[in-house]
Amino acid sequence: MDSITKYYQIIYPILKEYADLPYRYGEVKRHLIVSEDKLHYLFMTWGWENRRRLHGCIVHLEIVGDKIWIHEDGLEDGIARDLVNAGIPKSQIVLGFHPPEVRPHTEFAVN
DSSP states (O other): OOHHHHHHHHHHHHHHHHHHSOOSSSEEEEEEEEOTTSOEEEEEEEEEETTEEEEEEEEEEEEETTEEEEEEEOSSSOHHHHHHHTTOOGGGEEOTTSOTTTGGGSSSBOO
């Protein structure tokens, strides 16, 4: 099994579970968007809450080679924790939302 298929089988169910949770109130929807090549994963919300338009990316993951880059992580406990709990080693996860000079000080991959 190639790394893209392996990662898809782990990432998709995790993000799908978040996307299926109902939003607390308002007419806000959650969506999981996966690129056709299964290299990009976007967990998005959009809709209306108290007459205010909401639209945003909660999580953006990208598979680059044999690593998962986390470009955006707006989850309360962090998507990295979910990935590690699902069996992805920290050495295969890059916290891309941190500047390159900060990454060596995390427990995760640098690039």
